[in-house]
Amino acid sequence: MLHIANIIRDQKFIDGQIAYHELTADLCQHDYFIVSWTKNIEFKYMTKKDRVQVVNPDELINILGTNKYDALFIHNFLYMPLHYMWKVPVSIKVFWFAWGYDFYNTPKDQPYVSIPLLHQKSKELLRELRASQARISCFTKFKRSAKHCVKNLFQYNKQDHNDNPDVYKKAVSRVDYFSGVFPLEYDLLNQKPEFHAQKVAYEYTNPVDWDNDFETIPEIGNNVLIGNSADINNNHLDMLDYLKEVDFSGKKIIVPLSYGGSKQYANKIDKAYKELLGKECLTLLEYMSREDYLELLSSVGVGIFFHERQQATCNIEELLRHGVKLFLSETSINYRHYKSVGYHIYSLQHDFNQQALDIPLTEEQKKHNVQLWLRTSNREYRLQYLYDIYDLLKQPNR
Structure with a gap:
C-alpha cells in the first residue's frame, strides 16, 4: 500500500479533500500534517482535526525520514517552510499542488509568476494601507530591527524564508510533480530554469458535491455576488466603477469579506460598497458555514469577479453548475481558462451593462455550462486523478 504525507493548513475545503482521499483507502494511506513552530493551533474551518498532526519542521523531517x-x-507551497525542502529524503517524491497565491504573489517583492494583479484604485489603496502600517516610531523600528538581527543570528531555522527568492527557487528545484488549479499554469512555471517538475492533474473537490448530478437545472435567484473574499486581488474598488453604472433595484449585492485579507481592508470595502449601494448591499464580515454559504449562493443569478490571476474557482464553478451568469475580467487567467473549456461567460470590461445584468443565460446556455461542469466533476472522473498519481508512484523507475 502507498503511504503519502500531506502538508496542509486549517482551510475551508480540507475536510472535503480528506473525504476524497478516503475513497481510495484500500490503495493508499494519507497522513496530514500542519507544520508550525507553535503547537497551539486553533481550528476554525476543519472538523476533521483528529486526522491532523501539528509538528515543527524538524519533527516533520524526522517523521519523513523514519517512516516509509x-x-x-504540499497543498500550497507556502505551507511548507521552504528552507527545509532540501531536507526531504530523496526517496520521497514531492508534489506541489499550487493554489495561486503561492506563485502569483510569492515571493512578496519578486513574485515567481509576475502578472499585473491590481487595477489603479486597488494599487492606490494598497499603498495607503502599507503607509498606515509603516507609521511607527523610530524607537519601535530600532527595536524591531535589533530583534530581527538577533533572531537571524540564533534562530535561522525558525524564520520564515519563503519570501526569499533564492530560497524559493531552490525549493522549486526539489519539486518532482506539479499541478496548478488550471492546466495552463504549468506552462507559466515551466518557463523557469529551476522548474523541472512533471505535470500531473489533481483536483480540490468534495465527494458530497458529486451526488448533485441533477437532470434539471435548479431554480436560481436574482441576487448578485461580488468577488469571493477580502483579498485585495478582488479589485473591489475598481469594480465600483462598473457597478455605479447600473440599477440593482430588487437585487441584493452580496460581498464576501470574511476571510482572505486584513480586517482593515475588509472594513474599507464594507464602507465603500454600502455608501454606493446602500440597503441593497449585504457584506459578509463573519465566517459562514459551508452549508449556509452554499444556501446563500443559491439566491445568486449573477456573479462578478475582477481577479486577474486564477482565484475564486470554487465560487465560480459552484455558480457555473447552477446556470448563473458570470462576468470576469477578460484579461484574467480565469477568463482564459473558462473560455478555453467552452463555458458561456462574459467580459466585465466589455459586456457588463444594465441589459446584460437583467437578462439571464438562456436555458440552452445554462444547460451547456452545467453539462460541461458535470463532465469533469463526477465520481469516476475525479477519482481517476488519484489513481493516475498512484500508478505513477508505483512505477519502478519513477
Missing part, C-alpha cells in the same frame, strides 16, 4: 513515505503532497 512514497510521496509528499
Whole structure:
C-alpha cells in the first residue's frame, strides 16, 4: 500500500479533500500534517482535526525520514517552510499542488509568476494601507530591527524564508510533480530554469458535491455576488466603477469579506460598497458555514469577479453548475481558462451593462455550462486523478 504525507493548513475545503482521499483507502494511506513552530493551533474551518498532526519542521523531517513515505503532497507551497525542502529524503517524491497565491504573489517583492494583479484604485489603496502600517516610531523600528538581527543570528531555522527568492527557487528545484488549479499554469512555471517538475492533474473537490448530478437545472435567484473574499486581488474598488453604472433595484449585492485579507481592508470595502449601494448591499464580515454559504449562493443569478490571476474557482464553478451568469475580467487567467473549456461567460470590461445584468443565460446556455461542469466533476472522473498519481508512484523507475 502507498503511504503519502500531506502538508496542509486549517482551510475551508480540507475536510472535503480528506473525504476524497478516503475513497481510495484500500490503495493508499494519507497522513496530514500542519507544520508550525507553535503547537497551539486553533481550528476554525476543519472538523476533521483528529486526522491532523501539528509538528515543527524538524519533527516533520524526522517523521519523513523514519517512516516509509512514497510521496509528499504540499497543498500550497507556502505551507511548507521552504528552507527545509532540501531536507526531504530523496526517496520521497514531492508534489506541489499550487493554489495561486503561492506563485502569483510569492515571493512578496519578486513574485515567481509576475502578472499585473491590481487595477489603479486597488494599487492606490494598497499603498495607503502599507503607509498606515509603516507609521511607527523610530524607537519601535530600532527595536524591531535589533530583534530581527538577533533572531537571524540564533534562530535561522525558525524564520520564515519563503519570501526569499533564492530560497524559493531552490525549493522549486526539489519539486518532482506539479499541478496548478488550471492546466495552463504549468506552462507559466515551466518557463523557469529551476522548474523541472512533471505535470500531473489533481483536483480540490468534495465527494458530497458529486451526488448533485441533477437532470434539471435548479431554480436560481436574482441576487448578485461580488468577488469571493477580502483579498485585495478582488479589485473591489475598481469594480465600483462598473457597478455605479447600473440599477440593482430588487437585487441584493452580496460581498464576501470574511476571510482572505486584513480586517482593515475588509472594513474599507464594507464602507465603500454600502455608501454606493446602500440597503441593497449585504457584506459578509463573519465566517459562514459551508452549508449556509452554499444556501446563500443559491439566491445568486449573477456573479462578478475582477481577479486577474486564477482565484475564486470554487465560487465560480459552484455558480457555473447552477446556470448563473458570470462576468470576469477578460484579461484574467480565469477568463482564459473558462473560455478555453467552452463555458458561456462574459467580459466585465466589455459586456457588463444594465441589459446584460437583467437578462439571464438562456436555458440552452445554462444547460451547456452545467453539462460541461458535470463532465469533469463526477465520481469516476475525479477519482481517476488519484489513481493516475498512484500508478505513477508505483512505477519502478519513477
